[in-house]
Amino acid sequence: MDYSIRELECFIAVAEELSFTRAAKRIHLAQPPLSRHIRTLEEKIGAALFSREARQVTLTSAGSLFYEEIRNVPRVLSRAGEAARRCALGETARLRLGFVSAVMNDELVETFRRYREQYSQVQVMLHDSPPQDQLKAIATGHLDGGFVGVAPSVKPAGIQWVAWHREPLLCFVPAGHALAAVKSLSLADLREESFIAVAHDSAPAFAAHIRELCKTAGFRPRVILESPRAQAVALMVAAGSGIALLPATLARLMEKSVHAIALKEKPQITHVFACRQGKGSQSLSDWLRMLRAPQKAG
Secondary structure: OOOHHHHHHHHHHHHHHHHHHHHHOOOOOOHHHHHHHHHHHHHHHHOEEEEEEEEOEEEOHHHHHHHHHHOHHHHHHHHHHHHHHHHHHOEEEEEEEEEHHHHOOHHHHHHHHHHHOOOEEEEEEEEEOHHHHHHHHHHHHHOEEEEEEEEOOOOOOEEEEEEEEEEEEEEEEEEOOOOOOEEEHHHHOOOOOOOEEEOOOOOHHHHHHHHHHHHHHHOEEEEEEEEEEEEEHHHHOOOOOOOEEEEEEHHHHHHOEEEEEEEOOOOOOEEEEEEEEOOHHHHHHHHHHHHHHHHHHO
């Protein structure tokens, strides 16, 4: 079917606004030509896409199906145009990396800066997503690699793991909490507390690590709330919903909202970078070499 981009833009606008008036305003087009584009599109498809009754616009079954299939077309075309523009400016390669906000420390930001400085022809695309989603995207080739936090105990086949950073775990408590004035404590001191945790479905390796630490200390944490994001967990602590065991990096981001207390056991986590084994581009190889460089120099 020979659909024009303008016809698809008009259709998507009406499908999302469910109003020809609002859709016309949204895409800066008068309503009569917008209606003509929709009629032409319906004629090309051979089906009505909208039901227009009593001044109410709704998608037909055919319209709903068509919308699901083509709603991302303008975004894909926009990305393609941007990629071509960057290529014309000298960016001839792409590196798609996943990350979780909790790992974005000064060391990693500096690594990105040095990579960009040394490999200016590479367009680095960052995607903020939970570890489990990153691993799926890496396995299917939608990501070149990702900062997944703690490595899983059972590692998927075909994945390469690069340890790049170690940091302590701290106990996060809200202001006004009975433990807020304490400088250090033992994990066993937390057995009666209500925990907020990073959801197991999003970060199973990190969640399992926390459970194991508490088990070693002689108790099972009483988890009352979960979130797929460590930053959201820290925010819930700040709101007074409970306590949490989180990486020290977050303490710097939340220093005015929570108290981060050192643990006498000095537990640590090792952050890893994951990528497919033996299937990387030159851009990924250059990135891995730079990621390892601080560890070799230290």
